[in-house]
Amino acid sequence: MVDPRIYEMFRDIGRDLFTSNMISSHGGNLSIRLGDRVVIKRRGAMLGQLKPHDLIETRLDRNDSGVALASTELLVHRTVYLNTPALAICHCHPRTAIAFSLSRDELVPIDNEASYLLKKIPVVTEEFASGTLQMANKVAEALRNYKIIMLRGHGSFATGQTLDEAFHWSSTLEESCQIELAAKLINEPFIEYRGMSGSYSKF
């Protein structure tokens, strides 16, 4: 049985992901690492309306009966945990960021907040962009060096010590992309206000 304090964390972040338009009704997923276990959203559960029984605890290193109930993205979560120091993962579908990922190999923020926090978000491509080992390996590899990455056309994967932190990177990314979209609509020359921003793409 998962500690009620942990359930409340999933419930609150899941609700916020939905209400902030970062996922569709059944999209996205969240997980945390508890030592050699993973707690992840149940397959088909709605993040915006999580109940205690929607959290599945399963092994990190191999399958057990929990795999029959867990999110289809369990594989990528496990692979990320095994290859990075992450203790929490937030996967969501930030719409503007997905739109930018269709034409760019990296997203370099122009707004202040994301410039401070993210510097650069790599975009990785995988034809089978959901639930496959190839996808899991590519995402995990990218997350070894960056705390948030985009899977082209699919969505973002963010890591942190807590769900709160991983959600922070996710919402910062989407906000940054919305600002850039707005700036494009305004269509006036960009006035650089940051120092050494030319180095962001090398971060």
Next chain:
Amino acid sequence: MAGWSGNVLDIDLNSQTFTTYPLDREMARQFIGGRGLGARLLWDMVGPEVDPLSPANVLIFTNGPLTATGYQTSNRFSVTTKSPLTGTVLDANSGGFWGMQFKKAGYDVMIVRGRAEKPIWIEIKNDEITFHDASELWGLRVFALTEKLGQNNNRRNVLCIGPAGENLSRLASIMNDRERALARGGPGAVMGSKNLKAIVVEGKDRPKIEDPERFKFLLYETRKLLAASPLTSQALPEFGTVVLMNIMNNIGALATRNHQQTQFEGAEAISGEELTEKYLVRNASCWACPIGCTRISKTGKVEGEGPEFETTWALGAQCGIDDLPAIIEANALCNDLGMDTISVGSTIACAMELSEKGYLDSDLRFGRADQLASVIEAMAYRKDIGADLADGSLRLATKYGHPELSMTAKGMEMPAYDPRGLQGQGLLYATSNRGGCHMRGNMIGLEVLGLPKLIDRFQVQGKSSFVILNQNSSAAIDSLVICKFTNMGVADEYFARVLSAVTGIQYATGEMIKVGERVWNLERLYNNREGFTSKDDTLPPRLLTEAPGDGPSQGWVSHLEPMLKEYYRTRGWDQNGVPTKQKLTELGLVNLLN
């Protein structure tokens, strides 16, 4: 070798000779420097048969690849030895200027072996090493000695012991730059046992940086982040570490009167706000530090650095004392005598409780600020009751039949944060490789300050993952070596990139943390070899059974047992707390067992 100097200085005090040889590059890549490199070298040099105060023990001074590069807080260095207080592996690290100067002298490591026949001091000017007679300096206190040996912050730096180290107090620190301390675990006693009074360094070589352009960018970004964090740009500069006094008291996690309570009614009187308003003269900084948490404070009797939060707590709340000038003066006295203020304060608190309960025949009482100075003097010189207190609270309380009143883990006095109100912190103390210590992966960031995000301080399930990650991260940072306060504004990912830019070896964030895990497991192996077992991963009975009767932590004890089981499993250790062969293979340590 960019970042590293590439040189080891190996000193034999028996013969007063030295050799130099190249640093093992593969070892440096695997353990980086500082604490990690020290632990790896100690493993080979000091086995379980060695008494910590015998000539066979060694002092291993190390810096790291970031030291003296100019990266923010790249001033720190470590000493590694077998602790005379705990019998465990010990590393202590310190800021100031000496570490930067030591690196500029051209060395990553200095090993000090043996014992000089008579007191000596050593002078290092790059490859010119001189042994001087210290007979006339023996007995001098730290401040006078530091001045006499020509301390000059940017050119010539003094590291030394005071009377406590000479008298082999197991609470003796090694002091540098007058008021900086390699404090915990008694390294000053090891230096005293070697008849080594001081090491003075002058250096002239800045380390090479492999990718200066990337380094410059990261330096710039770090400056921005430190300025953006209210902790590193406001709280620490304005109030110093004592900013934590009211915060910890308000949440009911400020250990008080030898951990008999978790809130202190006099906290406000010894708070950072009070210190700043009434006693602060100015701020000061270690070399290359933009944070400037150091306080220069003044009373009618003394003016000097400090006191830090832990000191103010140990000599204050832990002893039931709310007299801030007396605490400032006691702090200065500890520095001048060369003593660890945390262990000194908590040992006095233990003696106060023993006395109040009639187990110890002394007039020591909680709240008696007037007793502080005399008992500290007595401890440093092993006089009167000080002889019983000089070796820490566990030996004291055991002698008088009540070891349960020693607030220690593995024999080291715990700091201010009461584990009953901070479940993760309790697990951290119990599993710390050098004993009850908050600098081995502090959970205050997560459980109190919200760094990087706030977690529930009473949560038990899953706490081990946070503790382990922070222990590993902490071991990595201690191996770079930089100040952990930088981590309050800057995430580990920056440190990995700086390490890569300086050395030219690409460390992903996870790889840098993995170095920390390697160091942690090696330290654990060392302690296991010394005879420590899972039975030693515990806390004083008071914290496991006596819940506070009031305050925000009312009704809580430390739920150590379930956290510890989860911890061992998560660490990849067996149920007895021994790293498995699989884990050691993964970390490249399995060969050490052969």
